[in-house]
Amino acid sequence: MTPARARSVHLVVAAVAWFALVFQLVLVFTGEAVLVETDPPGLAARIYRYFAYFTIQSNILVAVTSTMLAREPARDGTRFRVARLAALVGITVTGLVHFFLLRPLLDLEGSNWVVDKLLHMVVPALAVVAWALVGPRPRADLRVAAYALVWPIVWTIWTLVVGQVDGWVPYPFLDPAEDGWGAVGIACAGITILFLLLFALYTWLDAKLRPAPR
Template identity: 65%
Template sequence: MTASRARALHLTVALVATAALVLQTVLVVQGSAVLDETQVPPMATRLGRLVSYFTIQSNLLVAVTSWQLARDPGRDGRWWRVVRLAAVVGITVTGLVHFVLLRPLLHLDGADWAADKLLHMVVPVLAVLVWALVGPRPRSSASTAWWTLAWPLAWLAWTLAVGTVSGWYPYPFLDARENGWGAVAIACVGITVLFLAVVAGARAVDRRLAPAPTGGLRPATRAG
């Protein structure tokens, strides 16, 4: 895969992810439903809750990293590797959790339906596919993998703490008032195991596939 083709693919992901985020933001500003909310909260609350969703954060990471890769498909750096792997892993988990746990709870139509599908299905599939095709890789190491887990663990701790105080949770399976702390703990452990599995899988793929992109770019040194 040449660098020019890699740029085009990364640009496609960047455009789709950005469009999905913009559409969802517009809908939230207009007061459209987010998951199971039945009352429209004040604007500041709506925007604060919007950025609290792991879905939004993972799509944002995908958009930011894809825009940068569209400029330089061979980009590298210690912390860049962590952010890029976090984007790939986060968007993968977003798609899987949505499909298994959240999709049956949603009853959306029109633009809300379109935004939901873009954020939870189209961007995850597209982002992972392009990552597998054009990387950049190799970019994985044991330290990169462990640091990648810092963001979802911090998000989970913050979400549970804020939810305990405010009574609002971005996802129903984290609501201890409705499900009890036992069920919430089981959900957290299950999702943590899922993250570990996806990180391990992503690292295995990164180490086994051929370096990418090629075509005028010097491949990065394979991380240990």
């Protein structure tokens, strides 16, 4: 695929991701709540919780890196490589965890349903397909993967520590009040393994697939 076509593909991904992020932020400002059905928190707490979700952070990474690629489809550099690989793995985990763990717990309607599908299904699918079609590749190696892994590790530690302070965690499987720390530990171990497998998979595919864009 040519750089011109790659630019168009990345532009579509960026536009959808930014739209979904702004859409969800508007719902936050208007007092909509997804996982909090009663007694929603104040605006400041809602904004913090918005940015605390791994879903939001992974979508932001996709939106930012896709915007950069829409301007320069062959963009490179160590920092960009780390951010791009983190975005791909993070958004893949977002889609998988939502489908298998969170989707059965949610009963959404209207705008909440629409934005939920955009953030958890549409953007993940678009981001992975765009990478498969237009890259940029090659960009990943073990060093890049190691740096990219820092983000989810820091996010997990921050989430668990802050959760003990204010009693709120973004996802029920990280709440020790539900089934205890043993269940939280199992969930963290399982997700960590998923991250490691995905980092290894994307790094391997990055080397095996045809370089892109041409």
